[in-house]
Amino acid sequence: MWRDAALVAGRDLRVELRSRVTTNQVAPFSVLVLILFAFALDPDRQLLERLASGLYWTAVLFAALLAISRSAAIDETDGVRDALRLSGIDPAGVFVGKAAAVAVVLLGLEVLLGIGVVVLYGVDLAGAGLVVLAALAATVAVAATGTLYGALVSGLRVRETLLPLLLLPVLAPVLIGATRAFEAALAGVPADGWAWCGLLAGLAVLYAVAGALAYGTLLEGS
Amino acid sequence: MIAMTHAGYIAAGWGGAAAVIGVYAAWVLRRGRTLSRQVPPEERRWS
Amino acid sequence: MTAPASTSPTGAPDGDGGASAAPAGRTTLGHTGSPASRVLGALALGSVALLVMYGLVWSPPDAEMADSVRLMYIHVPAASFLYTGCFITTVASAMWLRRRTPGWDALAGASAEIALLFAAITLGTGSLWGRPTWGTYWTWDARLTSTALLTALLVGYLALRRLDVDPTARSTRAAVLGLLLVPNVIIVNRSVEWWRSLHQRSTLVKLDPTIEGQMLVALMVGFLAVGLVFTWLLVHRFRVAWLEYQSERLDLDLALAERRAEAGHPREAVEAARSSDRRHHGVADTRRPGGTPA
Numbered sequence: 001m002w003r004d005a006a007l008v009a010g011r012d013l014r015v016e017l018r019s020r021v022t023t024n025q026v027a028p029f030s031v032l033v034l035i036l037f038a039f040a041l042d043p044d045r046q047l048l049e050r051l052a053s054g055l056y057w058t059a060v061l062f063a064a065l066l067a068i069s070r071s072a073a074i075d076e077t078d079g080v081r082d083a084l085r086l087s088g089i090d091p092a093g094v095f096v097g098k099a100a101a102v103a104v105v106l107l108g109l110e111v112l113l114g115i116g117v118v119v120l121y122g123v124d125l126a127g128a129g130l131v132v133l134a135a136l137a138a139t140v141a142v143a144a145t146g147t148l149y150g151a152l153v154s155g156l157r158v159r160e161t162l163l164p165l166l167l168l169p170v171l172a173p174v175l176i177g178a179t180r181a182f183e184a185a186l187a188g189v190p191a192d193g194w195a196w197c198g199l200l201a202g203l204a205v206l207y208a209v210a211g212a213l214a215y216g217t218l219l220e221g222s
Numbered sequence: 223m224i225a226m227t228h229a230g231y232i233a234a235g236w237g238g239a240a241a242v243i244g245v246y247a248a249w250v251l252r253r254g255r256t257l258s259r260q261v262p263p264e265e266r267r268w269s
Numbered sequence: 270m271t272a273p274a275s276t277s278p279t280g281a282p283d284g285d286g287g288a289s290a291a292p293a294g295r296t297t298l299g300h301t302g303s304p305a306s307r308v309l310g311a312l313a314l315g316s317v318a319l320l321v322m323y324g325l326v327w328s329p330p331d332a333e334m335a336d337s338v339r340l341m342y343i344h345v346p347a348a349s350f351l352y353t354g355c356f357i358t359t360v361a362s363a364m365w366l367r368r369r370t371p372g373w374d375a376l377a378g379a380s381a382e383i384a385l386l387f388a389a390i391t392l393g394t395g396s397l398w399g400r401p402t403w404g405t406y407w408t409w410d411a412r413l414t415s416t417a418l419l420t421a422l423l424v425g426y427l428a429l430r431r432l433d434v435d436p437t438a439r440s441t442r443a444a445v446l447g448l449l450l451v452p453n454v455i456i457v458n459r460s461v462e463w464w465r466s467l468h469q470r471s472t473l474v475k476l477d478p479t480i481e482g483q484m485l486v487a488l489m490v491g492f493l494a495v496g497l498v499f500t501w502l503l504v505h506r507f508r509v510a511w512l513e514y515q516s517e518r519l520d521l522d523l524a525l526a527e528r529r530a531e532a533g534h535p536r537e538a539v540e541a542a543r544s545s546d547r548r549h550h551g552v553a554d555t556r557r558p559g560g561t562p563a
Contacts, residue, residue: 152442156432165428166446169421170453173460180464199460206452214445217366221441227335228401235340235397236325239347239390243498246386250505251301257512258299261519 001093008089008097013104015074022067022105030063030109034116048121053182056117057138057175063109064102064142064171065164071102072150072159081155084219091216095147099211103143110135127185130193134181137200141174141207148211151218174203301508309504313497320487320494328483337401342487344394346495347387348416353499354384355419355450358426362447365440374440375510377447381426383502388420411465415458422453436517 016022037055041047048055075081084094117123125131149167153159177196184193324342331338357380365373395413396406407413430443 152429152446156434158432162425162428165421166425169418169425169457170449172418173456176460176464180467199463203456206456210449210452214448217441218445221438227330228337231397231401232325232336232339235394236321236343238393238397239343242386242390242393243502247502247505250502250509254301254505254509254512255299257509257516258301261299261512261515 001090001096004089004093005096005100008094009100009104010097012071012074012098012101016070016101016105021070022108026063026066026070026105027109027112029066030059030113031116033059033062034113034120038120049123052117052121052123053186054175054179055121056113056182057178059113060106060110060138061142061168061171061175063113064106064146065167067102067105067109068146068150068167069160069163071098071147072154072163076155081219091219092212094219095151095211095215096208098150099140099143099147099208102147103139106139106143107135110139123186125186126188127190127193130181130185130190130197134178134185134193134197134200137197137204138174138178138181140204141200142171144204144207144211145170145174148207148214151215154218174200177203301505301512306501306504309497309501313494313501316490316494316497320490323483323487323490328487331484334398334402337398338484339487340394340398342491343495344391344398345488346492347390347394348412349492350495350499351384351387351391351416351419352454354380354387354503355423355454357503358384358447359449359451362444362450365444366448371440371514372511374444375514376507377443378427378430379503379506379510381423381430381447381450383499383506385420385423385427386502387499388416388423391416392420409465411458411462414465415454415461418457418461419454422450422457426450436514 034055037051037059038048041051075084118125146167149163149170152166153162156162177199181193181196181200184190184196320342324339328339328342330336358377361373361377361380365377392413395416399408399413400406426443426446429446430439432439432442
């Protein structure tokens with residue numbers, strides 16, 4: 001399965017790199033969201049700085065919706081899905097591969113947005129260990145959940161509108177956990193944040209397993 | 223009963239719940255009748 | 270598409286008595302009622318009447334909340350059956366994935382729809398209770414927040430069910446989503462509760478656990494009445510979903526047969542298609558041959 005996953009991940013990432021949609025469109029969009037928050041809220045820097053964790057993760061979620069939508073779109077073109085089924089590649093491997101590709105893309109976006117938040121909102125980085133680990137756990141959780149739900153709406157004309165509706169309520173706990181972990185880290189009291197990090201890790205594992213198990217059924221039944 | 227405190231809220235709550243359930247029940251029953259016209263009785267399993 | 274009803278009207282307009290006789294052709298007068306469901310309906314109505322008496326008349330106002338506690342007699346049972354509905358949807362989704370019989374799919378969809386109805390009632394009564402009690406219609410406490418998210422989950426699930434795709438694909442996707450419903454509800458509830466508990470809010474969302482006397486009776490009657498209404502609605506909505514499935518299937522068979530007929534095959538092909546489908550789906554054939562197609 002791992003070889004299959006690497007294969008699929010490689011394919012997805014190569015498609016993304018060649019098309020450059022992520023770098024040219026999704027990334028600027030996510031920074032734009034950060035800028036929009038500044039318009040919506042008082043650009044008085046103290047407010048933005050206080051809210052930075054939440055705004056950051058909200059921007060990440062919006063970008064994730066786009067990234068997942070694109071990941072699902074790769075398999076929608078003529079016959080790709082049938083080719084996947086007939087090729088004998090383990091569906092769990094397809095899932096892990098796609099989720100891994102989404103995770104890589106998301107991590108890139110998160111670094112970019114992190115720079116954005118430090119620059120635009122005047123955030124002081126602290127508690128780096130907690131920040132990194134929480135971000136990793138949250139990213140895997142978002143990627144795994146998103147890939148599973150992406151498969152649920154794959155191939156549908158309404159994919160773009162249905163995916164946010166299905167995915168965002170499910171990711172609310174991730175938003176809660178990631179924001180609280182970041183807040184704890186930035187406030188210098190990482191002790192509070194590790195429990196939330198644990199929640200994120202738990203969600204990541206849960207959805208990774210659920211996705212791996214369900215992907216076969218979804219590939220067959222659609 | 224009118225002398226209840228917050229009578230307005232209670233009326234709105236109970237009345238709203240009753241209205242919502244009533245409208246839904248009517249819709250379900252009516253849809254049941256419409257569909258029953260199209261499906262011969264042996265395809266149902268309850269009457 | 271349906272031929273006009275070909276019998277004289279029988280029975281009272283509200284469907285008293287059993288289904289009317291089926292004459293030639295596919296059309297009949299009918300409904301989703303049955304002797305059992307009528308008894309259930311009567312019991313539900315009776316218990317609702319009892320609830321009205323206990324809830325509004327016989328039970329006293331609360332010491333702290335005054336009469337607004339009366340909203341709790343609907344709110345708390347509605348919330349319970351909201352969760353029950355979600356549970357049924359998840360179990361039915363799991364059963365569909367195992368057995369692939371349409372009844373489970375119908376049950377999953379029906380249960381989710383009624384759960385959404387009860388979610389609306391829960392949020393509505395909860396917020397109407399909140400206004401006189403806390404001075405505000407909405408507050409981000411754990412219970413209301415998770416109920417709001419649960420409502421979103423249900424709306425999403427029902428949206429997925431309405432897709433215009435091949436029925437098996439639709440049922441598969443819905444079943445996977447439905448299977449995830451209860452786990453999502455649990456995760457959301459736990460995380461929201463944990464999150465909100467950090468803010469040490471003294472909310473009065475919980476009913477005083479030492480509730481007693483007439484108020485306890487009213488609450489119990491509330492559970493009974495809401496439960497019976499829930500069940501009655503579920504039975505009928507399930508039957509409607511079942512009929513929808515049958516109708517879709519018959520339309521499909523008919524369309525196929527008509528295509529064959531167009532291609533020059535005799536009328537018998539239409540009958541053959543219908544009867545082979547019936548055999549395939551395990552339903553007895555009691556119709557006369559040469560029935561009128563719709």
